[in-house]
Structures are given as C-alpha cells and as structure tokens.
Amino acid sequence: MADNTTPTREPARRVFATELNDATFTFKESEDDRAPVYVLLPTGEQANRVFVVGTLTETEDVGRDQEYWQGRVVDPTGTAFVYAGQYQPEAAGALRELETPTYVAVVGKPRTYETDDGTVNVSIRPESITVVDESARSRWVTEAAERTLDRLGALDSEGNEYGVRAQEEYDVDPSVYQSAVVEALESLDELDAEAEPAEDLSSGP
C-alpha cells in the first residue's frame, strides 16, 4: 500500500536486541552529508529506523556536563541500549521521568560507536519513547519474529544485495537469529500459560 511515487519514508525495522547488537556495520547510499546512515542487519536488510518494544529496566544519566540518558530496553533475546541527550529532549525527558520497570515502545535511529578497546557497540537514538501495555509488547514480539523470519527467508534470494553484503560483513551464522525467534515466541507461550490462572490479580496500574 505504500505510495512509491513520492520519496518514501522507510519502514521501521522490527529487530530483536540480539540481532541489533550484532549490526555493527554501517553505510550510506550516497556521498551527501545528509544522506541517511544505515546499519546492515545480519539477516540481510538495511535499517535507518527501528521500532522496538520491550521492558525499560534501568535508566541512568551518564552525561558529564549535560544530561545524557541511557535506557536499557529488554526483549526476550537481549538488551537494546537507548541514548538520548539534548537533541532528543522528549525522549530524554521520558527516560528521566519514567519509573522502571515498564513496557515501552521506542522508535529511533540505529547508531554505532566504537569504544576505546575497539569494540563497536550498537544503540538506538530515539525519536520517541512511550509507555505501552503488555498487549503491544506481545504483538511486537510476534511481529519482530515474523519480520526476522521474512529476512532470513530472503537472505539468499537472488538480487538481495543486502543479503550478500551481510554474509560478507558478518561472521555470525544466521541460524542464531532463527533460534532467537524460537526462544522469543516460546517465552510468549509460557507467559500466556502463567497469565491465565492469575488474571484477576494482574490488574496493575
């Protein structure tokens, strides 16, 4: 349904934390300074925006002179790191004020930075961080699982240049992401089983 006659905004990729944290290779499609920066997902797709839903477990102001907020957003496969400073005032405000733990939805740009020891870390520079409920979180886990399987299924398809590139740039065996999908979905099933008998007690704020 996307309108391909206007320069389109790209979909926000649904990526589990374990895959996002491995997506250390970045590139641009043009020389222009303002051209979007992409991370290359190891399952073979470019991402200039991601959408993740998970549990915000900790927030911390890690800035020296100015506020610079770090948030840990946990999904069934791992932890994604979110950083917001003065140029993301709304997201920084959310990280400052939100009580943890809580379910949050994060829309943002994937970014990489190299630490002093040469490790490349991946994080999200948020455009928005909003509180959501458990239904949104479960829906996201299922959706991220589907999109990850879609990417894995297309990894070796003819003409998938990002698939080729991902296999050149990354040493990881893509089957680890398939295992992550299985684990994530199984964790939902377990949650359902636990949640049913305790339904009357589950009405929190």
Added chain:
Amino acid sequence: MSDIQTAARDIHEEFTDHLDIDLEDVSARLERLVSEYKVPLSEARRSVENHYLDEAGLERDDLASGSEEEVSIADVNQPEQWISLTAQVVDLWNPRSDAVGQVGLLGDETGTIKFTAWAKSDLETLEEGSVYRLENVVTDEYQGRYSVKLNKTTEITEVEDEIEVGDDDSTMDGALVDIQSGSGLIKRCPVEGCTRVLQNGRCSEHGDVEGEFDLRIKGVLDDGKSVQEVIFDHEMTEALTGIDIETAKEMAQDALDTTVVADEMEETVLGRYYRVTGPVMGRYLLANEVEELTEPVDPDDVLIQARSM
C-alpha cells in the same frame, strides 16, 4: 507528396478521432508557417499540433492513441488512457480555478474516482446523484491517486441505471510510529471554502486571519513492511486520543501553548498498534475508523514456521 503534405496527413490522422478536422486546413496552416514565415517544418508541425490540441481541449500526452474501452473505476491503474465509464456523480466540489468547469467524485460498483471537466471544453453540466455514460475521458495520476479528465471530445449520456457505489477503503494494521507537525490543536482559515491550516496565524492564501480551532493528527502507520501516512480528522482524533476540542483548548490555555496538546497525544498513541480504515487520497489514508489492537495475537503459527526453517 511533399513533406508538408505528409506532415499534414500525419496530423490529420492523429486528431481525426478527437476533432472534426479538415486535411486542407491542416495543410494550409503548415504551408503558411513554412513558406511564409520560414519556420522549420518540425517546428511548424509542433505548432500546428498545439493549435489542434488546444481546440480539442487535450494535452499533448493525450494523443498517445489507445483503444478506448469501457472500464470499471477500480481498474483505472494507468495515466493517459482513453476510457469510457458508466458512473454516478457522487459529489461535486467547488472548482478552485476558473479553468475548471466542474470537479467532483464519480462512483461505480467498484469504487470512486475524482473527475475534472475543463471550463473551455464547454460540456453538459453533470448533476449530483445522476448516472452517466462518459465516453472518451482521459485518465490521469497524481501522487499515486488516479483521476479522469473530461475533455471537448467526451460524450456524455445520462442513463437511467441505479448504481450502488462501492467503497474503495483501505485497511491497515500497524504501529503508529510518528506524529507529524501540524497535528494536535490547530487553527484553520475561516474564509468560506478555504480551511487551510494556519502557520503562525497566517493563511497562505488569505494572510492574517482569526483562525478557527480544530483537532487533527497527521500520523505515520508502519507495519514493518510499508508505511502509510494517515490523517485523523477532528472526530477520529478524539476517538484515538480521548481528547476533545474543549479539553484541548483548556490544556493549551493552561500552558499558554498549543503544542502541549500534540505532546500529550504523542504520549497516548505513539508506539501502539492500530487498525485504521478509510479511503486513500494521494499520499494519505483518511481515517474513518480506528481501533486499537489489544487482542492477544497467537504466536503459534509463527513458531511452527520458525522451527521448520
């Protein structure tokens, strides 16, 4: 046969379906430009063609010949096609330009499509609610949305049929990932028929005006595969956010700032999943229905797929 005569025959051929065109008249026009005014033949030909295009109320692109056939509105998927439609006039709008005679919406069982009739084509006036057979209309496209243009050669015949106009609504499920500027509590130009959204109290057409408050959200719905820009009007914004216009005005008054309304709306709706239904106009889906998706989804099918890979 001279070059001029060959060119004249070509032109005659191009226009004979659209105009009562006389070969001698074509030759004379070419001859005059080439012999009398020393215009190169190619340029003379262009000029004469333009004359007839004008007379027929056509654009140059319209000359791309194609067999003109009766089609359903939902099947219109290419610009610059000559087609015929049988359709009901669903809605007539006020033309924004003097060049436009009539503009509005046609509908058949398969959907609706915008139509424009040029003033200079001098066509029979279409009545809202009536059904017409329209022969020789030309399709057009703007930002992915198709329309038809009625022109001088269009034959209009009123027919007695009743048409049950179908809707061409789209439905999309996705997460609302962005709310764009111009959302929340906005002010619109009060000039009749204008309704433009004011920027800093100014209408781009009517200048400084005393605006009228309205609620709106321009949002982006994203399912991870595609994105769709969505407009929620006053009523839909209220349904989506639970904020009505009186509450919004109070919020803005308390904060001495209208942007607090959009901020509050973002906190309420961003990152949540919705099913939105409505017609797609250009790049926007105009929401008629919105429902938050809170039902649990069953992961089992995906799990089976994941295990079997």
